[in-house]
Amino acid sequence: MGMKQVLILGASSDVAMSLARKYAGEGYDILLAAREPEKLEDDASDLRVRFQSEVTLLSFDVLEISAHDRLVDELPRLPDVVISVIGLMTDQTEAETNAKAAQLMMRSNFEGPSLILARFAEKFRTRGTGTLIGISSVAGERGRRKNYIYGSAKAGFTTFLSGLRSSLHGAGVLVITVIPGLLNARMYKYCENPKFLVASPDEVAYAIFKAQSKGREVIYTYSIWRLIMMIIKFLPEWLFKRLSF
Numbered sequence: 158m159g160m161k162q163v164l165i166l167g168a169s170s171d172v173a174m175s176l177a178r179k180y181a182g183e184g185y186d187i188l189l190a191a192r193e194p195e196k197l198e199d200d201a202s203d204l205r206v207r208f209q210s211e212v213t214l215l216s217f218d219v220l221e222i223s224a225h226d227r228l229v230d231e232l233p234r235l236p237d238v239v240i241s242v243i244g245l246m247t248d249q250t251e252a253e254t255n256a257k258a259a260q261l262m263m264r265s266n267f268e269g270p271s272l273i274l275a276r277f278a279e280k281f282r283t284r285g286t287g288t289l290i291g292i293s294s295v296a297g298e299r300g301r302r303k304n305y306i307y308g309s310a311k312a313g314f315t316t317f318l319s320g321l322r323s324s325l326h327g328a329g330v331l332v333i334t335v336i337p338g339l340l341n342a343r344m345y346k347y348c349e350n351p352k353f354l355v356a357s358p359d360e361v362a363y364a365i366f367k368a369q370s371k372g373r374e375v376i377y378t379y380s381i382w383r384l385i386m387m388i389i390k391f392l393p394e395w396l397f398k399r400l401s402f
């Protein structure tokens with residue numbers, strides 16, 4: 158039995174790279190799957206040198222459903238942990254009038270990540286061990302006027318993960334839903350927000366590894382977002398629709 162292995166989908170993101178460093182530091186070998194894996198050569202070399210981990214780059218586009226089976230079948234062995242960091246947020250105003258743009262956001266945040274994790278879920282169920290981790294968003298907790306297309310797709314993903322968790326109950330497989338609030342990464346466009354609401358990619362990676370170690374199933378980063386979203390979800394619709402956010 159070799160080292161433990163983690164497969165990170167959406168590997169070009171800052172959060173994915175923080176996860177790669179965290180898991181490598183914990184003794185894992187790293188599989189990085191991205192649409193343009195050749196762009197990650199330097200990061201892979203850096204991980205190999207710093208952590209003596211085995212790092213493998215894989216080409217993967219989550220929107221190509223036919224590539225899902227290929228990814229699963231071509232892996233040298235079934236990983237211990239699979240994490241989807243994949244997400245896409247484009248301009249909401251554009252997506253409101255352009256069905257193709259809306260569809261791209263819906264498929265990238267809901268359909269693709271759900272279906273690829275489901276493929277691994279079946280393999281993990283048969284093996285009787287494994288951890289599946291999906292990065293969703295607080296945007297999925299309630300439909301806001303400014304990002305409800307992205308948000309509703311994330312809601313679908315969160316619900317999918319919840320169902321997957323129930324379905325795998327007793328099968329030895331841990332399913333973790335990560336719900337970031339504000340995150341200081343590529344999608345971040347909220348520079349005006351107070352620091353205590355904005356987590357860094359390293360902090361998110363650390364929280365994810367900790368959740369895995371402790372067997373926690375739904376985490377918010379930062380955890381204050383759990384309380385904020387509880388309040389936001391509690392607001393009656395007549396009031397919520399009048400609020401400008």
Ligand SMILES: NC(=O)c1ccc[n+]([C@@H]2O[C@H](COP(=O)([O-])OP(=O)(O)OC[C@H]3O[C@@H](n4cnc5c(N)ncnc54)[C@H](OP(=O)(O)O)[C@@H]3O)[C@@H](O)[C@H]2O)c1
Binds near residue numbers: 170172269339341342
């Ligand atoms: N930033 C925030 O404020 C915030 C808040 C809450 C939740 N989140 C979530 O946190 C995660 C990381 O976000 P981020 O800000 O770091 O954004 P990001 O850098 O854009 O990360 C998204 C990742 O998804 C990948 N991706 C998109 N479409 C793909 C596809 N069809 N196939 C494969 N990979 C695809 C991107 O790869 P490419 O480089 O190939 O495009 C990128 O690596 C996302 O799931 C996001 O929804 C972010």
